[in-house]
Amino acid sequence: MVLRERHPTQRQHNTLPKFPDMPVALDYSNGSRVETPSGASCGPLKIVIIGGGIGGLTAALALRQNGHDVVVLEQWDGSNETGAAIHLAPNSNGVLRRLGLYAETIGANPMLRHTEYVTDGSQIRSLDLTESNKQWQHQWLLAHRIHLHAELQRLVKSRDGPGRPVDLRYSCTVKDLNCDTATAILDNGESVEGDVIIGADGVFSAARTKVKGGHLRPFSSGKSAFRFLVKKQDALDDPLTRKFAERDGELVMFLGPDSKIVAYPCKNNELLNFVCIHPSEKTSAPADDWNTGGSKKALLDVYADFDESARALLSKSDPASLKVWQLLDMETLPTWVNNKLALLGDAAHPFLPHQGQGGGQAIEDAAALAV
Ligand SMILES: Cc1cc2nc3c(=O)[nH]c(=O)nc-3n(C[C@H](O)[C@H](O)[C@H](O)COP(=O)(O)OP(=O)(O)OC[C@H]3O[C@@H](n4cnc5c(N)ncnc54)[C@H](O)[C@@H]3O)c2cc1C
Known part of the structure; x- marks a missing residue:
């Protein structure tokens, strides 16, 4: 039996505290089956992720690092990306750091002050966040979404780092899926089958229609x-x-x-x-x-x-x-899973932008799924 700490990157960067009470994960990194503490035998899973946005790629990175084989099916063709900035509050920044993504290396800058004006131009408050930021374990960063997305793509495909490179396929639009067989069906008729399927296809999710409450629409x-x-x-x-x-x-x-x-x-x-x-x-x-x-x-x-x-x-x-x-x-879905399908990010729970947590919650979901 091979056991290791959940996130190997934690050991490599001494700026991060250790979490002695964190659960251990089985290590499939050499691609072979291992024995669980209860004596059962299990192996790495083949995971099909629909959608290579912020949530889908974070899940791909975390699952890869836990030794699974991951395919990401993304409808975008990989060119002319759009997007502006996105908040990486301490919760999501912390998850990304444990996965080896250091957003300050791709131009993310810390959020240091919050100032409010009203329509006539008068200032009503200005809060220096330097002191209050110290309560957080990780910095509150402001990142360019295109840079964050590019770095996630680089890390999932990289030959370096724990696990095997993710098979990230562009121009792959999923038009249907089967939750019982974990199969995605592409618009060209091709099928991609795995052990588990993750719907990370954003606010206009097609995967959402396959869970209870899937009639709900944004x-x-x-x-x-x-x-x-x-x-x-x-x-x-x-x-x-x-x-x-x-x-x-x-x-x-x-x-x-x-x-x-x-x-x-x-x-x-x-x-x-x-x-x-x-x-x-x-x-x-x-x-x-x-x-x-x-x-x-x-x-x-x-x-x-x-x-x-x-x-x-x-x-x-x-x-x-x-x-x-x-x-x-959107109304809250009663569940985010159906048999071999799980939803994450905006597919599961679209957020309004007022707390700057849409991307952050997708990143947390990804970490929670990565066992
Ligand atoms: C192009 C784009 C630009 C954005 N810009 C910003 C921004 O500037 N600031 C901000 O705060 N938020 C932005 N967002 C939203 C933000 O990224 C998400 O709200 C948040 O990160 C949640 O991530 P997610 O992975 O759940 O969804 P998303 O980041 O929306 O990712 C969903 C992915 O699934 C893909 N997809 C959808 N349907 C299918 C299908 N049938 N088959 C295959 N792939 C599919 C989409 O192309 C997309 O890449 C943007 C989203 C997109 C898609």
């Missing part, structure tokens, strides 16, 4: 969001907006009666990421697309009542990165 929360990036230097160069960009790691909010603007830095504090939440009736974002472009005119119209410094910031938006999304909500 619905509009009544709010939509513009998302875009601004070069921090552009904000620094304008006397009207300089104060919003002077401090590294500062998240700035402008609060209106039914709309708000949230801006925070990413990419080593070189870019400011904007999320501008407003009533959906003020724009016409579709419910099912991450790529719908937004217009700068519509953005400035929605925030017409905000003070000139906030509007000056918005006017710096890069049209190429300006997108508008509906923010979707």
Whole structure:
């Protein structure tokens, strides 16, 4: 019988504390069967993951590190990625570090201050988070989603590191699946069978339809969001907006009666990421697309009542990165599993962005599934 600590990366990085009470996992890393403490024999599983987003790839990395053989089926073709910034709060940053992903090495910067303004431009509070951040075991980081996604792809495919490289297949759209045989059926008719199947196919999940309550659909929360990036230097160069960009790691909010603007830095504090939440009736974002472009005119119209410094910031938006999304909500599913299928991330529980935890909860789910 071969037993090892659950996460080998924990031993390699002495910045991480040891968890003596953490459960041990069976080590299948040489691909052969092992004996469990109760005397049963078991081997590495073949795991089919539908969706190679943040949650699916984190699960692939964790399962690979526990010795399983993993196939990821991703519909995206691997080019022209979209996305802006994403919060890696202490919970998700801690999980990623244990898996050997150090987000600060891909440009994630710490969240250091939270400042709020109202529509007339007056500041209502500014909290220095340096002291309160010390209560967390891991830093609260702000990462560029494209960089995080790229690093996850690199790590799962890498020949280095624990376990065998993940078979990450692009341009593979799953159109159906069988929970009893753990089989995914692709739109070209090909079948991919495993021992277990994981539905990590995001908010518009097809896998969700296979669990109890799968008739539930995401619905509009009544709010939509513009998302875009601004070069921090552009904000620094304008006397009207300089104060919003002077401090590294500062998240700035402008609060209106039914709309708000949230801006925070990413990419080593070189870019400011904007999320501008407003009533959906003020724009016409579709419910099912991450790529719908937004217009700068519509953005400035929605925030017409905000003070000139906030509007000056918005006017710096890069049209190429300006997108508008509906923010979707969903009733709670009664279960996330059906026989050999388990859901994770947005497929299981879509989140509104207010706590910055959509990606974080997908990452936690992935770690929880990785036995
Ligand atoms: C293109 C894109 C850009 C995003 N940008 C941001 C952002 O800037 N900021 C932010 O906070 N959040 C963003 N999100 C959302 C955020 O990544 C998720 O809410 C969160 O990380 C939960 O992760 P997830 O893995 O559950 O879902 P997702 O990250 O949405 O991943 C789901 C994956 O499944 C794939 N997929 C879906 N259906 C199928 C199918 N039938 N067959 C095969 N593959 C399928 C999708 O292409 C996607 O890669 C974005 C999501 C996407 C897909």
